[in-house]
Amino acid sequence: MYNLIGAGLIVIGAGLGLGKIGGSAMEAIARQPEAAGKIQTAMIIIGALVEGLAFGALILGK
Template identity: 40%
Template structure:
């Protein structure tokens, strides 16, 4: 196994952090809507923005893995 394959595997592990981050954010969003149902539109807007920011780390990790595998 070359070091490029190992590095690509490590780069893909960034998806774990994104999954945990989105899970926590979704839980807090549901909790906030449960407390104040009238603010659900605003809460969902911030949740979607936060989820997009969490996913960028996973996408960067995937791109880096593809770049490392392409060597």
Template identity: 60%
Template sequence: MELLNILLQVASNAGLAGIGAGLAAVGAGIGIGKIGASALESMARQPEATGDIRANMIIAAALIEGVALFGVIVCLLVVLA
């Protein structure tokens, strides 16, 4: 909750950098949602490949979340610097 308050303050005071941090977070959420939906559809079509699909889904979601975290950190550094 504290991080959310900090992000909201930065977004209100920082202009484009705050908007960029918000877009990075929203974009990551959309991307992970699409990965989850596609993985569930793939598991329904090929139940025997569930383990492989799940592992690949988790790896892809972690990579997307890592990139989003870097985007938010860079935006925060631009604001605070």
């Protein structure tokens, strides 16, 4: 039971983290449009790593 609660907390944290990453990236692109490509690439890589962590938590939480 506790592993399901922990997995749920990780997934919620990952969702909040992805929202923060996206929001911060949009602010950074708005400030420096010429760096949009680098910012977007970094955002996608970090987002994929966070999402992988969330999927791992779901798989291990079963």
